[in-house]
Amino acid sequence: MTGPGPNGAAxxxxxxxxxxxxxxxxxxxxxxxxxxxxxxxxEIAPADWTRRGLKPALDVAIERLEAPSGxxxxxxxxxxxxxxxxxxxxxxxxxxxxxxxxxxxxELHVARHDGALVGYFELQDDEIxxxxxxxxxxxxxxxxxxxxxxxDRAFARGSVRAILNTxxxxxxxxxxxxxxxxxRPVRSEDKELKDPRVLWPEAYRWPPA
Numbered sequence: 631m632t633g634p635g636p637n638g639a640a641x642x643x644x645x646x647x648x649x650x651x652x653x654x655x656x657x658x659x660x661x662x663x664x665x666x667x668x669x670x671x672x673e674i675a676p677a678d679w680t681r682r683g684l685k686p687a688l689d690v691a692i693e694r695l696e697a698p699s700g701x702x703x704x705x706x707x708x709x710x711x712x713x714x715x716x717x718x719x720x721x722x723x724x725x726x727x728x729x730x731x732x733x734x735x736x737e738l739h740v741a742r743h744d745g746a747l748v749g750y751f752e753l754q755d756d757e758i759x760x761x762x763x764x765x766x767x768x769x770x771x772x773x774x775x776x777x778x779x780x781x782d783r784a785f786a787r788g789s790v791r792a793i794l795n796t797x798x799x800x801x802x803x804x805x806x807x808x809x810x811x812x813x814r815p816v817r818s819e820d821k822e823l824k825d826p827r828v829l830w831p832e833a834y835r836w837p838p839a
Contacts, residue, residue, distance in 0.1 A: 653837070655802050660828075665715070665824065671795045672796070672808055675791050679812045682777075683776070683777060683779075686775055688772070691743075693740050695738045700731065704727075706750050711762060714762070715799050741776055749776055750762070755789075756789040774811070
């Protein structure tokens with residue numbers, strides 16, 4: 631199933647969620663098109679890291695993509711992020727996205743099972759910029775394991791602390807998962823975003839379907 635993305639191109643919509651309550655915490659769209667969120671910023675030092683991820687029952691392989699194309703990146707970002715209302719990087723021009731992907735300190739690591747996309751994590755300097763799974767693999771105890779891989783890679787690159795953020799639209803257990811791994815909140819902020827469900831209702835369906 632496909633729907634129009636922010637640039638008008640057809641992009642796949644996610645299949646029906648195996649657990650609709652995953653999205654119960656997301657507020658319904660407002661008439662003014664604004665979307666309030668609380669963003670929590672976290673950090674972790676090597677001494678605080680608690681490795682929690684057991685090896686998945688599935689054979690999941692992780693590959694670092696050395697020179698991902700903008701089209702590939704947009705596909706990964708959409709397939710993992712659309713259920714959680716990610717959209718801001720889809721607004722980047724081709725040139726801006728290419729510069730971001732080629733920037734020093736940037737890495738993209740993609741997890742697959744039998745060729746199917748499981749998820750990915752993205753690093754920029756000391757930050758785990760994006761981390762997530764496709765809906766088909768949520769709830770299968772892959773998340774903590776993949777998070778361990780992201781943290782391990784961040785420290786292997788020489789970071790003395792790794793940082794990330796999550797917000798109140800993400801998976802309802804995201805903040806708990808990060809804290810159990812050893813991340814500690816350092817600050818939070820309230821923001822209002824543009825609601826992609828109002829901007830592009832054909833693509834960002836509500837309720838999720």
